[in-house]
Amino acid sequence: MPGDDPGIERALAKLRVRDVVTPEEERVFTASIAETRVIAAHRQIVRSGTTLSESTLLLDGLACRYKDLANGERQIQEVHVPGDYVDLHGFLLKTLDHNVGALTDVRIALVPHDALREITENHPHLARLLWFSTLLDAAIQRERILSIGRRNAASRIAHLICELYLRMQVSGLAEEGRYALPITQTDIADTCGLTPVHVNRMLRRLRGEGLMTFRGGEVVIHDWDGLVRVAEFDPTYLHLDRRPR
Amino acid sequence: MPGDDPGIERALAKLRVRDVVTPEEERVFTASIAETRVIAAHRQIVRSGTTLSESTLLLDGLACRYKDLANGERQIQEVHVPGDYVDLHGFLLKTLDHNVGALTDVRIALVPHDALREITENHPHLARLLWFSTLLDAAIQRERILSIGRRNAASRIAHLICELYLRMQVSGLAEEGRYALPITQTDIADTCGLTPVHVNRMLRRLRGEGLMTFRGGEVVIHDWDGLVRVAEFDPTYLHLDRRPR
DNA sequence: CGCCACGTTGAACCGCATCAAACCAGGTGG
DNA sequence: CCACCTGGTTTGATGCGGTTCAACGTGGCG
Numbered sequence: 001m002p003g004d005d006p007g008i009e010r011a012l013a014k015l016r017v018r019d020v021v022t023p024e025e026e027r028v029f030t031a032s033i034a035e036t037r038v039i040a041a042h043r044q045i046v047r048s049g050t051t052l053s054e055s056t057l058l059l060d061g062l063a064c065r066y067k068d069l070a071n072g073e074r075q076i077q078e079v080h081v082p083g084d085y086v087d088l089h090g091f092l093l094k095t096l097d098h099n100v101g102a103l104t105d106v107r108i109a110l111v112p113h114d115a116l117r118e119i120t121e122n123h124p125h126l127a128r129l130l131w132f133s134t135l136l137d138a139a140i141q142r143e144r145i146l147s148i149g150r151r152n153a154a155s156r157i158a159h160l161i162c163e164l165y166l167r168m169q170v171s172g173l174a175e176e177g178r179y180a181l182p183i184t185q186t187d188i189a190d191t192c193g194l195t196p197v198h199v200n201r202m203l204r205r206l207r208g209e210g211l212m213t214f215r216g217g218e219v220v221i222h223d224w225d226g227l228v229r230v231a232e233f234d235p236t237y238l239h240l241d242r243r244p245r
Numbered sequence: 246m247p248g249d250d251p252g253i254e255r256a257l258a259k260l261r262v263r264d265v266v267t268p269e270e271e272r273v274f275t276a277s278i279a280e281t282r283v284i285a286a287h288r289q290i291v292r293s294g295t296t297l298s299e300s301t302l303l304l305d306g307l308a309c310r311y312k313d314l315a316n317g318e319r320q321i322q323e324v325h326v327p328g329d330y331v332d333l334h335g336f337l338l339k340t341l342d343h344n345v346g347a348l349t350d351v352r353i354a355l356v357p358h359d360a361l362r363e364i365t366e367n368h369p370h371l372a373r374l375l376w377f378s379t380l381l382d383a384a385i386q387r388e389r390i391l392s393i394g395r396r397n398a399a400s401r402i403a404h405l406i407c408e409l410y411l412r413m414q415v416s417g418l419a420e421e422g423r424y425a426l427p428i429t430q431t432d433i434a435d436t437c438g439l440t441p442v443h444v445n446r447m448l449r450r451l452r453g454e455g456l457m458t459f460r461g462g463e464v465v466i467h468d469w470d471g472l473v474r475v476a477e478f479d480p481t482y483l484h485l486d487r488r489p490r
Numbered sequence: 491c492g493c494c495a496c497g498t499t500g501a502a503c504c505g506c507a508t509c510a511a512a513c514c515a516g517g518t519g520g
Numbered sequence: 521c522c523a524c525c526t527g528g529t530t531t532g533a534t535g536c537g538g539t540t541c542a543a544c545g546t547g548g549c550g
Binding site for chain 2: 193
Binding site: 185 | 495496497
């Protein structure tokens with residue numbers, strides 16, 4: 001495993017933002033990866049219900065957790081950016097209660113659960129950082145509950161765009177108010193609990209108000225403060241502060 | 246700390262359903278409690294943003310995690326039953342991104358973060374069980390995202406009632422298709438992303454269809470299979486299976 | 491060239507919200 | 521023992537945000 005793989009670097013960056021990570025811990029983290037793999041867009045990465053013996057780190061591309069209803073409706077529960085551990089929770093749950101799919105072509109790393117277990121036995125601080133990263137996922141999901149439950153359509157979309165901007169920044173993939181987001185309006189609809197048609201109209205409105213543009217797989221934020229206001233976005237839940245954990 | 250406190254017993258029961266817990270681990274778990282406390286209904290238990298040095302175990306009564314929007318609307322992100330660790334995630338997040346409130350009079354236990362840290366250092370298996378319990382919270386929240394995002398009003402409510410039934414059962418607080426749920430229709434509305442008025446109408450419908458009754462702070466399930474069908478309820482996400490974790 | 495996935499736009503519709511009022515039970519004080 | 525108050529429940533009338541259905545546009549690609 002090359003220690004300077006940009007994907008692994010993003011995962012480490014995500015940890016370093018939240019706490020000091022020792023070189024030894026970085027070494028153990030990197031060494032835990034058994035193999036990397038490439039998966040095409042729209043393919044499943046992990047299927048709900050199968051017993052797992054390894055967890056998946058997203059190195060490049062976008063992925064999502066989702067669940068389908070009997071009538072075919074889909075709900076995306078979380079969008080993953082490079083550096084995210086997409087199914088670290090599978091380590092202890094043993095089986096996922098949802099699917100993980102590739103939104104774009106992705107490159108992933110596989111980490112055997114044995115290696116994770118070993119970390120919990122011998123590297124408690126690193127184990128806490130991994131635990132933390134699953135707690136961060138949960139915080140993001142809680143904010144999604146608030147969005148879908150109580151925000152209106154425009155606000156939900158604006159909130160998602162704000163959140164992804166900061167998360168992409170942590171992974172070093174955003175600059176000057178713009179970032180690549182090569183997903184469809186239907187994906188956004190499935191994330192926000194809306195229909196593609198309505199997402200289209202709201203995107204047009206946000207663009208018309210000079211707040212942001214989403215086009216050609218790229219987000220450009222024209223007025224961050226305005227977008228934050230519409231979204232009622234408060235980044236506290238992303239816990240972007242370095243503290244001893 | 247009396248080891249046979251029914252509240253602590255419920256918390257241990259919740260772990261025992263998912264894995265074998267050794268007597269030594271039970272002792273450590275029980276010993277981690279520094280003090281117990283009683284809090285009146287509708288009081289806050291943990292306020293968003295304050296730095297925490299202890300976590301809260303719910304021994305008796307019902308609590309919830311919630312967030313408010315600027316216009317005063319409230320979204321309950323999770324309902325807690327006795328035996329739940331309401332802010333175990335505060336151990337590593339250091340500060341909560343939401344509030345925790347008492348839905349009824351509650352009795353809680355406080356566990357210093359130092360004790361939790363000590364568990365992660367010296368009792369890795371117990372630490373994994375605690376980690377697991379935060380993952381379970383996340384799974385419950387993911388299912389809520391699906392509910393609010395894609396299920397209709399009646400289905401959302403039915404789903405909540407099904408979920409709480411099983412969770413109360415694990416804590417030994419449900420029997421023969423009935424359990425105490427002394428909360429208001431407004432609380433249900435805030436959990437399901439609906440208005441109290443509409444919750445009232447849907448409850449009436451579920452009752453009219455002979456599926457369930459919610460009255461006087463008690464749930465009576467008349468037709469479990471029918472309720473499950475309306476809710477599209479699949480308990481997989483509650484991970485009610487005992488496995489080595 | 492023609493297909494196909496995605497984006498865009500309009501018109502009609504509906505599930506749930508909003509507004510408003512009445513009802514009901516338990517609790518309190520006169 | 522009644523009068524009153526308060527928080528919660530129930531019901532009706534009306535309105536809106538978002539869905540549904542349908543058509544058309546558009547760019548990439550075999």
